[in-house]
Amino acid sequence: MSRRSGILEFAVLGLLRESPMHGYELRKRLNTSLGVFRAFSYGTLYPCLKALVASGWLIEETDGAPEGVPAAALTGRRAKIVYRLTAAGKEHFEELLAHSGPDAWEDEHFGVRFAFFGQTSRDVRMRVLEGRRSRLEERLERMRTSLARSRERMDDYTLELQRHGMESVEREVRWLNELIESERAGRDQRPTGSAAQDKNQSGDTGGLPRHRGGSRPDPSDDTTT
Amino acid sequence: MSRRSGILEFAVLGLLRESPMHGYELRKRLNTSLGVFRAFSYGTLYPCLKALVASGWLIEETDGAPEGVPAAALTGRRAKIVYRLTAAGKEHFEELLAHSGPDAWEDEHFGVRFAFFGQTSRDVRMRVLEGRRSRLEERLERMRTSLARSRERMDDYTLELQRHGMESVEREVRWLNELIESERAGRDQRPTGSAAQDKNQSGDTGGLPRHRGGSRPDPSDDTTT
DNA sequence: TTCGTCATGTAATGGGTTACATGATTAC
DNA sequence: GTAATCATGTAACCCATTACATGACGAA
Structure with missing residues (x-):
């Protein structure tokens, strides 16, 4: 039991702070938002989610069902689980964000931590x-x-x-x-x-140069594959 | 049995091409010459060496003893093993150097491969x-x-x-x-x-700028610790 | 009706580390 | 004689991936 991964745990809590999600969607977000430096597979994610639930930092909800109904309640068809951050989980995340770990840990996972800077x-x-x-x-x-x-x-x-x-x-x-x-x-x-030595600097009083060289984003899927 | 590591195997063969070494020294070289990108511990190295011997790419010699004497021959006191590349090992290394592996492999281990460019x-x-x-x-x-x-x-x-x-x-x-x-x-x-946009360019017709900013090297130990 | 993608999971495997156990040799 | 460093090894983890198994659902 317990498949704790440290940084994955951290990232999951951080993403769920924004809104509840399926494991599937969580992985997608993980591999786009933070994915330049880090990628995770299901084999890591799902066990980790179970562990976080066991710690009381997440609760599982069956997709669409009212809060509190356990995933196992939907007999017959396969579970679709939405993970939601608990109050304790929120607290734990904020602790992780502020306290952080030993040097090596901070070093290795700087990128992911940086991605959540907006929340501290x-x-x-x-x-x-x-x-x-x-x-x-x-x-x-x-x-x-x-x-x-x-x-x-x-x-x-x-x-x-x-x-x-x-x-x-x-x-x-x-x-x-x-x-x-x-x-x-x-x-x-x-x-x-x-930080961007770019031709594109116009006003530069707060804010990054936007849309440099990219086409308009379209709202399709996110798989980087 | 067999703890093959791919890139470690490659690097070991490459280093031993220059001269025979103890495992201990091998690890030091591994962590200085190539060590900016990669580091290895004994827990990986020693089993790997045994595997390479089993493949016939290395032979063990007891320190100072004439060629062919097995390590086990020195009863009583602890073995001190010098690893030497065999002809087959040399051949295998050259194959690895030229053929290389799948994309992901090449990508991940580019740094180490580059360090051995002088030999191809x-x-x-x-x-x-x-x-x-x-x-x-x-x-x-x-x-x-x-x-x-x-x-x-x-x-x-x-x-x-x-x-x-x-x-x-x-x-x-x-x-x-x-x-x-x-x-x-x-x-x-x-x-x-x-490749070096450096003040320090004098002749630049072949050769890197030497000793930029460093003090004279002294021949002490190599542990990066 | 079949293909893609949503969705959850597990078993086997890979490739590594840390910490420990053991002892010889050298330098002071 | 004692501390550092040379030197070899192993056991217990850790963290992750790949490949597989299972199945629902929507769109062509």
Whole structure:
């Protein structure tokens, strides 16, 4: 029993804060909204949902049935379960959002956490952003010394790989700097276009450049496949 | 039995091509030379080594003992095993390097493969680089359409996350373009400084800028801890 | 009536980590 | 003599995927 996954749990609670959903739809949202960095399959999701129910953070409702009716009540035909966040679940999510976990955890799951920044305070956002930045800077330092130590022994391709890796991390740090700056500047709730070095900057006093290069969205399905 | 890991197997063979090593040293090399992208623990490495021996791609030698003496021969005290690549192993490595695997595999392990580019032909390098580029471009396309479809439903932070993710992939594509260009230009064996937009470019006719910002390397240990 | 997609689940497998157990060798 | 680091290994997890099994429902 219990298939806790940490970040999946977190993301599920976060998505259900907006509105109740089927597991199926939940997975779709998971793989579009957050899916650039992370993807989940049913084999992970469904067991996780059961575990969250067992913890009292979610309740199951049969699709369309009034609240409180257990999923098993619909005998004969297959269950269609809508998951809804409980008050305890909401509380738990907010704790996770604010307290967060050990360094490694925060590091690995930064992307997903960031996606839920809209649901927390500026203080928390600052703490998370600065935490990540300082960890990336440490890592950069380690990479630098390690590279200096073993430079001679490496061939050009290995070296180029290291260089490129470091450059990527450096760029990530710069991105964080911009985000932190924009939080500090007080344009609350919105990471500004300053992060986007784009032709497309017109007013830039709060708000991202919209619809750069994309066609109008159409309301069809969401499967990234 | 058999704990095959694919990429670890590949990397081990590649490192042992240079010279025989202890498992312990192998792991260190694994986590410095290739370690920006990948790290391995003993729990993975040692079983993998045993499997490679079973396949006939490596042989074990007791430290210092003449070739052919099995590790078990040193009774009483603990085995110290040096792994050496066999002819069959060398052959197998070269096959892996050239043929490569399915798309997903190539994608996930590109970094490690790249680190061994020095040991293969320009043809193979080009194929791998172009393969990765086209897969990244497909991914970019998917991200673009998916973003266009669900833009309205996302808050600013999620949006910024997507934008940043896409930008990173775009940058990766540009890097690949530069590498491909430099391969094509024929400066064989060396990815050129053109990939590094750095103040530090002096001669740039083949070769990376050396020792930028690092102190002299000292020959101490390698543990990144 | 059949195809796509909605919808829920499980079993087998994969690929890895952490923590531990054990002991030799080196440097101080 | 004692601390660090070299060196090998294993057992107990963890987190996830793939492939499969099952079935409802709407549209062509």
